Amino acid sequence: MMRISDLSRQSGVPVATIKFYLREQLLPPGEPTGRNQAVYDDRHLRRLQLIKVFTTLGRLDLTSVRRLLTAIADADVPVTGLYAALHQVQATSGEPTPDEAPAVAAARQDVDRLIASAGWQVPADAATRDQLATVLAAMRRLHCDASLSFFDDYVTAADQLARKQVGRLPAVEVERAEALARGLLLEEAFTAIHRLAVEHHAGQRFPSA
Structure with missing residues (x-):
C-alpha cells in the first residue's frame, strides 16, 4: 500500500493530476485511512501508467481514454472490439x-x-x-x-x-489493458522505426554538401 505522494513518485503523475483522475473516476478510489486520506496499491499504479501511455504516447484526450477504460472493463466487449475502440478514438x-x-x-x-x-x-x-x-x-x-x-x-x-x-496474445484470458496498450505502443514503435529509416535513406539519396 502507498500514500498518494508515493503513487505520484512511482508513476510520474503529479498529485494534483491523480486527484483530478480520482474525481473524474478515471482512477478507482483508494482505501480510506482517515478523513480525506487514503492509501493505494499496484492496481492504481498500473491504471496511472496506462492512462499516461494513452495521453502522452497515444496523444488521446481524456474523453477517449474514458471510452477505452470502459471497453477494457466490459467483459462483454471482445478483443476485436477493444482494437476497434482504440482505432475509433485514434x-x-x-x-x-x-x-x-x-x-x-x-x-x-x-x-x-x-x-x-x-x-x-x-x-x-x-x-x-x-x-x-x-x-x-x-x-x-x-x-x-x-x-x-x-x-x-x-x-x-x-x-x-x-x-x-x-x-x-494468449488464446484465452487475454490481459485486456495490456493488449490494448501494447497495440498502441507497437504502432508508435513502428512509426518511429519508419521515420528512422526515412532519415537514413533520404540522407543516402540526398547527401549534404
Missing part, C-alpha cells in the same frame, strides 16, 4: 468538405478494394476505412503517387506485423 479523418467529398468517396472505394485484395475481414463501418480514404484523397490532391499498387509493400508489411502482434 481516427482523425473528420468530415470532408463538400469540395473534398467526391474525392474521399472515390478513395473509399479504393480502400475497400485494397482490403478485399489483402483478404482482410474488416467491418464496413471501421473508422480506419474512412481514415485511410481521407489520406489517399489528400495525397492525390497533392499529386502524390497514391495508386493501390503503390501500397502493396505497406500492405504486406502491415499484415506480417499485425499477424505477429496478435499471434503473441
